[in-house]
Amino acid sequence: MTFKIIRITSLLGLLLTAGACNEFVDINSDPNNPTTPVLELLLPATQVSMTGSLRDVNQGTSVLVQHLYTNNASRNFQDGTDYQQSWNGLYTQVLNDLEIIIEEGTRQNRWDYVSIAKLEKAYIYSIMVDLWGDIPFTEASKGNTVSDPVFETGATIYDKLFTLIDEALADANKGAFAIQPASADIIYRGDKNAWIRMGNSLKLKLFNQIRLVQPEKAKTGINALLSANAPLISANTQDFSFRFGSSETPANRHPWHRAEYQASKSYYMSQGFIERLFNNDDPRIRYYFFRQTPNYTVGFTPTGNGYFGRYTGDPTASPNDNALKATVGVYPAGGLYDNAPINNIPASNTFVTNTGATGAPKVVTNTDGTGAGVFPFITNAMVKFILAEAALTLGTTGDARQLFQDGITAHLNSVNTISSTSGNSAPAIPAASITAFAANRASQFTAADDAGKLTLVMTQKYIALYGNGIESYNDYRRTGLPVLPAPIAPLNTFPLRLTYSITELSTNANVSSKADQVQTAQQTTPVFWDK
16 A cells, blocks of 8 residues: 555666666567566556656646745746656656556456556646646657657547546456556555545546536536545545655655755755744644754744745855755655754644654754655545535535545644654654644634635645645646745746646657747646636
C-alpha cells in the first residue's frame, strides 16, 4: 500500500537524477537478442519515471502557489527550459512505456497490467492538460511512428480521458488481477480494489475540475458516482501516492530533502505560507518547516522566531544564509521535526504551543532526516475536499460541513502517518488535538456565508496540498482561493499555463513556425476549464 516505504533501490536510485529513467526505456531491448517486453519490469519503471518526471512541474507550481520560494518563478517568470525535463520525460519515457504495456498486455490478455497502465496514462495526460492546455494526445500515443504529433485541445482530451478511465475500470474486471510479484506495482502492490478506487477518484477530480465550464456534466457525473456507490479513496491507506526511500547512495529520497539537506540549498520557505500557519494556530507548522536558527530578525523575517523565509516576488539577491533560513520538515519531505521552542507564540494558542518543546534548531546536513517522504497524487483528504466543494457549488450529494471536517482530519492523520513511518523522530499530533482542530475549523465553516464556506474549504485544501503544488495551482486558477499576496516585484502576470518544452516547439512541425507566439500565449491563455 502507499504507506509502505518502497526500497527497490534498483528503480528508485534513478528517480531524481537528470533523465531519471532513461535506463528503463530500453529495459527489455537487446539489439542482438530482441525479447518480448516484460510487463513486471516495465510497470514499476513507469511509476518511478512518472514521479521523477513530475518533479520540475511540482517544484515550479509549488513556488507559484507560494508553498516555496525561488527568485524568478515567484516573480511569475518562466521560459522554455523550466519544464522541459518534465515534458520530455513524460512523453519519451513514461507514456511511451505505458503504451507498450497496454499493447503487450492486451496481446497477452493481462488485463490487470492494461488496466493499471490506462489509469496511469489518464492521470498523466489529465495533469499535462491542466498544466499546459493543448498538448499532443492521440498521435503521441503512436510513439515514434509519428514524428510531429498534432496538438489537441484540452477539452477534447478530457472527454477522451473519461472514456479511457471507463475502459480501464472495465479491464480490471475482465480476468484475474494477479500482479506478480506484488512489488511490480510500487504504488498499490497489485491491489485491484485500490486501483478501482483510484480510477473513480480520478473521475471525481476531473468532473469537479470542469464545473465552471460544464456544470451540468460535472454535477451529473459526480452524482452518478455517488448514487452508484462507486468506490472512492475513502481512507488514508488507499491514497494514490508515491513513497520515497531513505537511501543516499543510490539516491531515492524525496527531492526536497535532497535539495535542502545539504550545505547549499535550492529554496527559501515561503514566508507568507509560514505565517498563514503560525497566525492560525495550525499544528502542521512544526511538521512542514524546520528552523536552523531560533531567532532571525535581520533581512526578510519580521517575527524573530527563526522562521526565516522570503515573501513571494522578493527580488533581493541571496546572501550567504544557507545556515540560517528555515527549511523543509518531516512532512512531506522526510526531513526533521521541529521540536524547538518558538518565540512570540500568542498566549491564546491551543494547538501551537511550547509544551514539551525541548529540542533545538540546528544546521541540517544529509545525515539529518531520512528523506523517506511522500508525493501525494490523489488522497483521501483531497477527495473529501473535492466532495465538499462540489456540494457547496453544484449541490451534489453530501454534507459539505462534514466533508470539510473529514478532509482536515484525514490530512492531519496523514501527516502523523508519514512522519511516524519515515524513520524520523516525530511525535504524533494527539488524537484529541486533531479532533479539536477539525471541530474548530468546522465551527468557522458553520458561521460563514456561502462564499466564506468555499474560502475555508479551498484554504484548508491548499494547506493540505503542501507537497503537491500541481493540484494547488489547478485550484487557485479555477477558484482564486485562497487569496495569495501579490509578488513584491513581478516580472510578468501570473502564468495561466506553464511554458512548453523548447525542444517540442522547435522540432514539432505543427508549431515550430509559430513557436514564439505559442510560447508567449501560454502566460495569459487559460486552460479550458478556467473561467
